[in-house]
Amino acid sequence: MKSKLYLLLNILLVGCGGSDGASDSVVDNTLVLGATGGVATVEYQENNGFLQFIPDLDIQEYNGASQGRELFIATWGPAPGARDLLDGYGPLAITDSCANCHESSSRAESLKSDGSTGNGILFRLRDIEGNVDSMLGAQLQTYSADGVPEGSVSWSEGSSNEILFHLNDNVNALDEGIVLAPRLSPQLIGMGLLDLVPESVILEYQDVNDTDMNGIFGRANQQQQCIGRFGWKAIHCSLDGQIVGALQQDMGLTSTLNPAEPCSDNQGICNIYPSGGDPEVSDKSVQDINDFLTILAVPERRINKQETFLAGRALFNSTGCNACHRETLSTGEVERFPILSNQTFYPYTDLLLHNMGPELSDGAKESGAEADEWRTPPLWGLGLIEGDGKSRFLHDGRALTIEQAILWHGGESESAKETYSQLTNDEKDALLAFLRAI
Amino acid sequence: MKLQHSFLSVCILTFIAGCDSNDSPASEEVNKDTTEPEITLSTLAANRSIYSSTYSINGTVIDNQEVTSLQLKVNDLTKNVTFNGGDFDVSFVLTPGLNNYELIALDAAGNGASMTDSIYFGQQVAAGGAHSGAIIDGQIWTWGRNNLGQTGVGFTSKLNTDENHPTTPQKIEVLDNEELVTFTSLAFNQNASIALDNEGDVWAWGDGDGGQLGLGDQDSVVLDVDYYTPQKINALKDIVSITRGYDHTVALDKNGQVFTFGENDKGQLGNSSNEDADYPQLVTLTNIVLITAASDSTYAIDSDGILWGWGENDNGQLGQGSDDTNDYNTPVQIPLLEKVISVAAGKAHVLALGESGKVYGWGLNASNQIGNTVEDTWPDEIYEAVELPWITQAKAVWANGNQSFVEKSDQLIYPWGFNGTGTLGLESDQDPISPTVAIAELNNVQDIAPGALHTIALRKDRSIFSWGWSFEGSLGIKEPINIWGYTVPQKVEFNQ
Numbered sequence: 001m002k003s004k005l006y007l008l009l010n011i012l013l014v015g016c017g018g019s020d021g022a023s024d025s026v027v028d029n030t031l032v033l034g035a036t037g038g039v040a041t042v043e044y045q046e047n048n049g050f051l052q053f054i055p056d057l058d059i060q061e062y063n064g065a066s067q068g069r070e071l072f073i074a075t076w077g078p079a080p081g082a083r084d085l086l087d088g089y090g091p092l093a094i095t096d097s098c099a100n101c102h103e104s105s106s107r108a109e110s111l112k113s114d115g116s117t118g119n120g121i122l123f124r125l126r127d128i129e130g131n132v133d134s135m136l137g138a139q140l141q142t143y144s145a146d147g148v149p150e151g152s153v154s155w156s157e158g159s160s161n162e163i164l165f166h167l168n169d170n171v172n173a174l175d176e177g178i179v180l181a182p183r184l185s186p187q188l189i190g191m192g193l194l195d196l197v198p199e200s201v202i203l204e205y206q207d208v209n210d211t212d213m214n215g216i217f218g219r220a221n222q223q224q225q226c227i228g229r230f231g232w233k234a235i236h237c238s239l240d241g242q243i244v245g246a247l248q249q250d251m252g253l254t255s256t257l258n259p260a261e262p263c264s265d266n267q268g269i270c271n272i273y274p275s276g277g278d279p280e281v282s283d284k285s286v287q288d289i290n291d292f293l294t295i296l297a298v299p300e301r302r303i304n305k306q307e308t309f310l311a312g313r314a315l316f317n318s319t320g321c322n323a324c325h326r327e328t329l330s331t332g333e334v335e336r337f338p339i340l341s342n343q344t345f346y347p348y349t350d351l352l353l354h355n356m357g358p359e360l361s362d363g364a365k366e367s368g369a370e371a372d373e374w375r376t377p378p379l380w381g382l383g384l385i386e387g388d389g390k391s392r393f394l395h396d397g398r399a400l401t402i403e404q405a406i407l408w409h410g411g412e413s414e415s416a417k418e419t420y421s422q423l424t425n426d427e428k429d430a431l432l433a434f435l436r437a438i
Numbered sequence: 439m440k441l442q443h444s445f446l447s448v449c450i451l452t453f454i455a456g457c458d459s460n461d462s463p464a465s466e467e468v469n470k471d472t473t474e475p476e477i478t479l480s481t482l483a484a485n486r487s488i489y490s491s492t493y494s495i496n497g498t499v500i501d502n503q504e505v506t507s508l509q510l511k512v513n514d515l516t517k518n519v520t521f522n523g524g525d526f527d528v529s530f531v532l533t534p535g536l537n538n539y540e541l542i543a544l545d546a547a548g549n550g551a552s553m554t555d556s557i558y559f560g561q562q563v564a565a566g567g568a569h570s571g572a573i574i575d576g577q578i579w580t581w582g583r584n585n586l587g588q589t590g591v592g593f594t595s596k597l598n599t600d601e602n603h604p605t606t607p608q609k610i611e612v613l614d615n616e617e618l619v620t621f622t623s624l625a626f627n628q629n630a631s632i633a634l635d636n637e638g639d640v641w642a643w644g645d646g647d648g649g650q651l652g653l654g655d656q657d658s659v660v661l662d663v664d665y666y667t668p669q670k671i672n673a674l675k676d677i678v679s680i681t682r683g684y685d686h687t688v689a690l691d692k693n694g695q696v697f698t699f700g701e702n703d704k705g706q707l708g709n710s711s712n713e714d715a716d717y718p719q720l721v722t723l724t725n726i727v728l729i730t731a732a733s734d735s736t737y738a739i740d741s742d743g744i745l746w747g748w749g750e751n752d753n754g755q756l757g758q759g760s761d762d763t764n765d766y767n768t769p770v771q772i773p774l775l776e777k778v779i780s781v782a783a784g785k786a787h788v789l790a791l792g793e794s795g796k797v798y799g800w801g802l803n804a805s806n807q808i809g810n811t812v813e814d815t816w817p818d819e820i821y822e823a824v825e826l827p828w829i830t831q832a833k834a835v836w837a838n839g840n841q842s843f844v845e846k847s848d849q850l851i852y853p854w855g856f857n858g859t860g861t862l863g864l865e866s867d868q869d870p871i872s873p874t875v876a877i878a879e880l881n882n883v884q885d886i887a888p889g890a891l892h893t894i895a896l897r898k899d900r901s902i903f904s905w906g907w908s909f910e911g912s913l914g915i916k917e918p919i920n921i922w923g924y925t926v927p928q929k930v931e932f933n934q
Contacts, residue, residue, distance in 0.1 A: 060897075085917055085920075
């Protein structure tokens with residue numbers, strides 16, 4: 001049984017009377033926060049922080065998580081392979097293992113110091129209308145079984161510190177208007193909790209017409225018959241959708257939900273190379289991976305000084321960050337993992353799309369989300385990776401620190417950013433300390 | 439451990455207070471002792487497996503006045519238990535399979551208390567080279583590698599080519615004179631399998647090399663035929679415990695005698711010979727209560743808690759203070775500082791559990807399966823028993839290959855040694871040098887069977903888990919990744 005230390009740490013006691021950070025008047029001294037992930041909260045382990053299982057989950061209730069873990073860390077190979085279960089990789093892909101992009105204690109390297117890009121970032125190929133490239137399809141695959149990948153991407157910094165991406169080694173030029181739309185890979189914690197939030201809970205914060213006149217709209221991505229919640233553009237409604245999307249586009253693996261290889265109609269390579277089965281990833285394997293991701297716990301808060309944390313939280317709210325970075329969500333009834341039923345947790349996201357302004361626009365509309373619309377990313381665990389030498393923030397990795405990420409905010413969040421900018425240094429420190437602790 | 443007790447036969451002495459009676463002094467009723475004795479056991483077995491034919495319990499029995507008797511009822515036998523100052527310590531003989539026992543205490547006023555517990559004598563799960571098994575409700579289930587018929591399903595098969603290969607558990611129903619046989623214990627190792635039934639008969643199947651199935655006749659020809667279904671060994675009877683080395687088999691009968699058969703190149707049969715035997719050989723030991731085997735050596739504990747060993751000593755696994763290539767074909771005593779209550783052996787290392795709860799190890803230590811310090815001061819071979827400083831109050835030890843497992847007093851399983859194939863059930867690729875990290879969430883374990891590279895565990899709730907090297911269906915799971923190490927235990931599903 002893991003330590004219950006987090007329970008103690010997470011109970012913020014009454015009567016702190018802090019004097020540093022924000023003014024006392026905004027600190028709610030009666031505040032009691034629950035555990036970050038509800039029952040799915042775990043004491044943080046430095047070397048394996050994002051691959052820890054829910055501590056109170058009996059091994060009897062792991063379902064397919066053991067198998068899912070192996071499928072997740074396994075290196076998949078082209079068909080026919082020595083292991084039926086692990087073949088079918090490619091012929092177009094980005095990488096051959098889930099774990100290459102989603103690491104156990106950090107974010108995978110995205111913008112490398114030599115100007116190349118790593119496994120921690122991929123690129124959609126879209127234009128402002130949402131059209132995909134006629135030859136290369138909806139995503140750039142940097143591996144090809146025939147040795148001629150669709151291209152590679154390098155990066156440089158623009159005059160305004162924005163990141164410029166350059167397509168290299170490509171045989172085919174992109175269609176006019178098609179851009180490289182970068183997508184940083186996140187650390188995978190609390191994915192199960194987010195998956196288990198009822199749609200009605202997400203819609204509670206939707207405010208398409210800004211009826212409360214606070215400048216924050218919030219729009220659910222309902223392009224499909226469901227509400228998108230995963231991905232930078234909320235293009236996947238469920239964890240299953242996210243999994244099979246990544247298997248297809250990133251690893252060239254077909255599934256029942258995504259039965260086609262990641263080739264466009266104009267790419268013949270997918271008809272040449274042998275398939276790893278129909279589908280290449282069985283329904284059971286998808287479920288196993290889902291089980292594995294679902295029981296990954298959320299690290300407990302890391303609060304150095306309670307008063308500062310409280311003050312930072314108050315500032316987080318008073319500056320308006322919490323208008324999008326919704327502090328709590330809750331799960332409904334969960335049949336497969338009953339322990340996760342009715343859990344309130346602290347991801348700091350509303351799972352909605354918001355207009356983030358022209359500076360963050362990537363010029364690509366994707367699956368119902370405009371180029372300048374982004375799904376509010378969860379903030380939990382950011383402090384665990386900030387400054388680790390390779391983790392970056394925002395969709396294209398332009399921010400190396402949490403504060404830089406704040407300062408890139410625009411659009412609906414312009415006001416909150418401005419308010420942040422006007423805080424005293426102590427207040428900023430308190431707010432950042434809060435963000436690093438959650 | 440303090441245990442709940444219950445009233446026993448309180449009705450015998452019941453008198454009803456306040457019953458409006460004037461015919462007896464009220465003070466007598468008020469002072470009447472109605473407090474029952476309290477029994478406390480140091481350990482509760484709760485159905486767990488042990489591998490010794492005798493079991494010792496100790497604890498205390500107290501009463502507000504005086505305990506007048508303490509009785510033990512086990513397997514329809516009743517014996518009086520002596521207690522000194524409230525402390526008692528009693529041993530009793532187990533029958534193969536589940537043993538229920540009851541302690542009953544009475545005080546002078548006739549107040550009684552009782553408590554019950556149960557313990558399983560035998561191995562309820564088994565793991566060989568890459569095949570596995572379990573006994574559920576007296577029936578054998580097997581799965582995994584079947585190239586030599588070691589699963590007992592009636593044919594040989596391979597995972598990738600045979601649709602009916604036993605990737606998931608298969609029930610092996612065995613008939614004897616048209617009666618369904620009930621089993622109590624399993625012992626798999628390498629590619630052969632044996633099972634003990636509730637009549638004291640032993641059944642063998644799989645790889646017959648060297649006569650290790652014990653199905654031959656008393657002649658000069660060694661029968662090395664493979665059998666694909668369980669075969670009764672007619673030359674054995676009244677057996678209470680079975681175990682296997684890599685290529686030899688060992689059986690213990692109810693009289694404390696040890697029988698061996700199979701390969702004997704290292705003297706592992708202990709019969710003063712080096713000839714393979716397909717017919718049970720009697721070892722010159724008496725009053726043996728527990729048997730186990732390493733690859734090519736054999737171990738036995740007698741009723742005095744003395745440990746004996748014979749066979750190979752190439753890595754010092756006989757604990758004689760040195761290694762040598764001699765074939766020890768008769769038993770030698772292994773020096774230990776205290777009485778031994780259990781022993782486990784891997785390929786060439788041995789773990790002995792003393793009555794104090796301390797664990798001692800010796801033999802091959804190449805994967806730190808005995809243990810090591812962070813300064814790497816423990817050698818690759820240890821020639822005499824050393825106390826393992828990481829363990830006190832151990833409940834049980836298990837070993838196979840180059841891996842070791844101990845259950846500590848917190849009732850969690852701590853593995854160490856070779857972990858390259860996920861063998862230890864830890865989220866790590868490293869070989870732990872000592873038992874300091876428990877297998878996460880694997881609590882309430884009743885039995886563990888370490889195979890060559892994979893492991894099977896049975897929990898109190900009767901669920902069975904597997905982890906480690908997945909080869910030819912060794913883990914008993916659907917859609918296994920073949921030739922792959924699983925680090926997180928997963929439940930084995932049985933389609934009853």
